[in-house]
Amino acid sequence: MTGVPPATLVVAPPIRSDVWINADAPAAMEWSGRVTIVEFWTFGCINCRRTVPAMKRLYVDFAPKGVAVIGVHTPEFPHEAVPGAVRGAVKKNGIEFPVALDSDRAIWKAYTNRYWPTLYLIDRAGLIRATHVGELHVGTAEWDAFVGKVDKLLEEDPSK
Numbered sequence: 001m002t003g004v005p006p007a008t009l010v011v012a013p014p015i016r017s018d019v020w021i022n023a024d025a026p027a028a029m030e031w032s033g034r035v036t037i038v039e040f041w042t043f044g045c046i047n048c049r050r051t052v053p054a055m056k057r058l059y060v061d062f063a064p065k066g067v068a069v070i071g072v073h074t075p076e077f078p079h080e081a082v083p084g085a086v087r088g089a090v091k092k093n094g095i096e097f098p099v100a101l102d103s104d105r106a107i108w109k110a111y112t113n114r115y116w117p118t119l120y121l122i123d124r125a126g127l128i129r130a131t132h133v134g135e136l137h138v139g140t141a142e143w144d145a146f147v148g149k150v151d152k153l154l155e156e157d158p159s160k
Helices: 027-032 044-067 085-092 106-110 141-155
Strands: 036-041 068-073 100-102 120-121 127-132
Touching: 027 068, 036 044, 044 068, 044 141, 085 100, 120 141, 127 141
Parallel strands: 036 068, 068 100
Antiparallel strands: 036 120, 120 127
């Protein structure tokens, strides 16, 4: 996980999509003002599939604390852009958090993302505070570091 120095904090671009899984478009905007974890993934990526258990755990552990967990499905190959195929992958993997379909890579480009999977940790002010590139697994040093960052953001006074 990479921490972002305060001088280089970047405002997280909005996540807009015409197609959402596990949420409709208006409901998906409810994370404004919340600590947010955004994961760029695609169902055909083995590294993304290996990260599914960690993402599900982040959702289970942190959604009750007010953290928004959002998947952005950005396809690498044409067959990964089929909405029904993405819905099937979400269902098969038991993913319950909102997933935005980013078939035109608009969100990917707005974040200047380059890798699957990549997680962005966004504070209540909408600033990207940390990223994690690559697989994430529960119980590893990377897991502990990422969870520590989420906990730290939850402890910050939102009025400052």
